[in-house]
Amino acid sequence: MYKVEIISIFVENKPGKLEKITKLLAEAYINILGFSITDARDFGIIKFLVDKPKEAYELFKKNGFVVALNPALGIEMKDKPGGLYEVVKFISSKGINIENALVYVAESREKAYFIFEVENFEEALKKLKDNGFELLKLV
Amino acid sequence: MFWDKQLECIEPEKLREIQLQRLKEIVKRVYEKVPFYRKKFDEAGIKPEDIRSLEDIKYLPFTSKNDMREAYPFGLFAVPLSEIVEIHTSSGTTGKPVVAGYTVKDIALWAEVMARCLIMVGATKDDIVQIAYGYGLFTGGLGFHYGAQKIGATVVPASAGNTKRQIELMKDFGTTFIACTPSYALYLAEYAKEEMGIDLSTLKLRIGSFGAEMWTEEMRREIERRMGIKAYNVYGLTEIIGPGVAHECSAQQGLHVWEDHFYPEIIDPETGEPLPEGQEGELVLTSLTREGMPMIRFRTRDITTLHREKCACGRTLARIERIKGRSDDMIKVRGVMIFPYQIEQAILEVQGVEPHYQIILTRPHYLDEVEVQVEMSKEIFSDDVKTIETLRKRLEKKIEQTVGVRVKVTLVEPKSIPRSEGKAKRIIDKRNLK
Numbered sequence: 352m353y354k355v356e357i358i359s360i361f362v363e364n365k366p367g368k369l370e371k372i373t374k375l376l377a378e379a380y381i382n383i384l385g386f387s388i389t390d391a392r393d394f395g396i397i398k399f400l401v402d403k404p405k406e407a408y409e410l411f412k413k414n415g416f417v418v419a420l421n422p423a424l425g426i427e428m429k430d431k432p433g434g435l436y437e438v439v440k441f442i443s444s445k446g447i448n449i450e451n452a453l454v455y456v457a458e459s460r461e462k463a464y465f466i467f468e469v470e471n472f473e474e475a476l477k478k479l480k481d482n483g484f485e486l487l488k489l490v
Numbered sequence: 491m492f493w494d495k496q497l498e499c500i501e502p503e504k505l506r507e508i509q510l511q512r513l514k515e516i517v518k519r520v521y522e523k524v525p526f527y528r529k530k531f532d533e534a535g536i537k538p539e540d541i542r543s544l545e546d547i548k549y550l551p552f553t554s555k556n557d558m559r560e561a562y563p564f565g566l567f568a569v570p571l572s573e574i575v576e577i578h579t580s581s582g583t584t585g586k587p588v589v590a591g592y593t594v595k596d597i598a599l600w601a602e603v604m605a606r607c608l609i610m611v612g613a614t615k616d617d618i619v620q621i622a623y624g625y626g627l628f629t630g631g632l633g634f635h636y637g638a639q640k641i642g643a644t645v646v647p648a649s650a651g652n653t654k655r656q657i658e659l660m661k662d663f664g665t666t667f668i669a670c671t672p673s674y675a676l677y678l679a680e681y682a683k684e685e686m687g688i689d690l691s692t693l694k695l696r697i698g699s700f701g702a703e704m705w706t707e708e709m710r711r712e713i714e715r716r717m718g719i720k721a722y723n724v725y726g727l728t729e730i731i732g733p734g735v736a737h738e739c740s741a742q743q744g745l746h747v748w749e750d751h752f753y754p755e756i757i758d759p760e761t762g763e764p765l766p767e768g769q770e771g772e773l774v775l776t777s778l779t780r781e782g783m784p785m786i787r788f789r790t791r792d793i794t795t796l797h798r799e800k801c802a803c804g805r806t807l808a809r810i811e812r813i814k815g816r817s818d819d820m821i822k823v824r825g826v827m828i829f830p831y832q833i834e835q836a837i838l839e840v841q842g843v844e845p846h847y848q849i850i851l852t853r854p855h856y857l858d859e860v861e862v863q864v865e866m867s868k869e870i871f872s873d874d875v876k877t878i879e880t881l882r883k884r885l886e887k888k889i890e891q892t893v894g895v896r897v898k899v900t901l902v903e904p905k906s907i908p909r910s911e912g913k914a915k916r917i918i919d920k921r922n923l924k
Contacts, residue, residue: 361866361903362903363901363903363906389875390875391875391878391879394900394901396873396875396878398873416903417871418871419872450874451873451874468873
């Protein structure tokens with residue numbers, strides 16, 4: 352399945368929060384592939400793309416965090432000017448709205464992926480598949 | 491079910507006769523035996539003979555918590571200390587504790603009224619009653635203990651705290667009846683589920699009696715759902731006897747006051763004048779039959795309403811509504827009186843939010859500010875900041891509508907608000923009011 356999974360964590364906007372969260376991941380040998388932080392004054396949501404999403408989800412739950420695991424899509428971007436433009440143009444041409452996004456640069460550094468959440472995952476997948484863009488498969 | 495059907499369904503006229511008879515006796519007795527009361531009555535210019543009807547009670551002076559502190563420790567006892575077989579005290583967090591002394595007959599009375607409470611909600615001798623109120627100077631543990639033993643139930647005197655063991659006992663002993671504070675009941679359910687993977691609603695629990703702090707209908711529904719029980723409200727206070735002054739029946743429409751022993755009045759907390767039936771005010775109680783430490787017109791500071799119409803359960807004894815607040819822990823914010831329960835109700839009305847909250851009062855620039863911290867829960871979590879922000883704003887709006895004061899709502903991480911095993915601390919007042 353062309354699917355990746357994104358971890359979302361509710362955090363209060365206080366010093367040391369990101370430290371605590373990343374420490375948990377580090378100690379569990381979970382590798383962060385990409386992340387984003389959205390903040391709304393007193394709280395924020397931290398999103399992670401990791402190599403072991405299910406493990407990470409259980410880990411945060413066990414440690415008392417409010418956490419969600421959501422499906423997302425990943426599309427390969429060309430590492431050249433206009434790479435992102437090309438990808439988002441393609442997505443919007445299919446009438447799909449991007450809800451949240453982050454970037455994953457693969458280990459080789461030759462490829463980058465635009466990772467994004469949509470309202471309806473299955474529908475978006477159907478529209479985007481087999482259209483000349485390579486979708487990322489992590490799950 | 492009834493413990494004493496004849497009495498619990500007594501004709502109102504007959505009840506008033508008993509009450510008047512007992513009131514006359516107790517007033518005479520305290521006037522003769524307790525210098526504190528004699529002095530107060532003399533100052534008010536009233537003699538025991540002046541009490542000719544129940545209405546005349548309004549001429550008797552009130553007894554306040556402050557009076558009790560001044561009488562510390564034994565100044566209000568009406569019998570020699572040698573007749574006192576047990577002593578309890580209030581927590582004393584706001585000064586010297588209140589001391590209560592019980593004779594053999596008082597302990598029997600306590601067991602009797604608690605037995606009425608337990609039978610009223612359907613407990614039987616076959617129940618396994620786990621008492622998770624503190625045992626010791628606090629009245630909660632032993633009050634329930636005496637009542638549960640009186641009805642022949644199997645008592646598990648677990649006392650407060652040690653949450654893991656409480657849950658193990660429930661599971662291993664097949665506890666059917668639980669008694670504790672409502673906030674601790676929620677904590678038990680949460681702890682069982684999160685830490686031990688036990689859903690309390692799948693155990694044998696069937697009835698719970700909760701009190702010693704204020705709670706709401708929403709909290710009741712939450713406790714009932716999480717524990718799979720019927721949850722009832724118990725009322726009592728150290729000054730009068732402890733738990734067992736009043737308790738809900740199966741109708742869950744107010745708490746029946748055992749008014750053959752505890753005479754209730756509702757007064758205006760500002761003027762002290764008696765209020766007509768059905769009007770909200772401060773509850774005042776007179777213990778009509780206590781030997782060791784009778785109380786005349788004790789101002790409970792609890793805000794409620796008294797109803798006298800016959801209940802669906804068949805009882806004729808008056809009912810008080812669940813306690814809505816305390817006349818002395820009203821918070822005055824920017825001149826507006828607000829009760830913590832109003833804020834609680836507003837939070838719980840915005841669906842799905844866990845009932846864990848704290849009210850923080852500050853005065854940064856000569857103006858009071860109210861911050862309400864509400865814990866985020868997985869039920870209401872969205873991975874979308876906008877959705878959470880909308881929820882936060884809804885909470886702010888709802889609270890403002892309810893209390894009439896603008897507040898700031900902060901969503902905080904789960905379990906970041908301290909849980910208590912006794913009474914929940916809901917208000918943190920950081921205002922420097924000098």
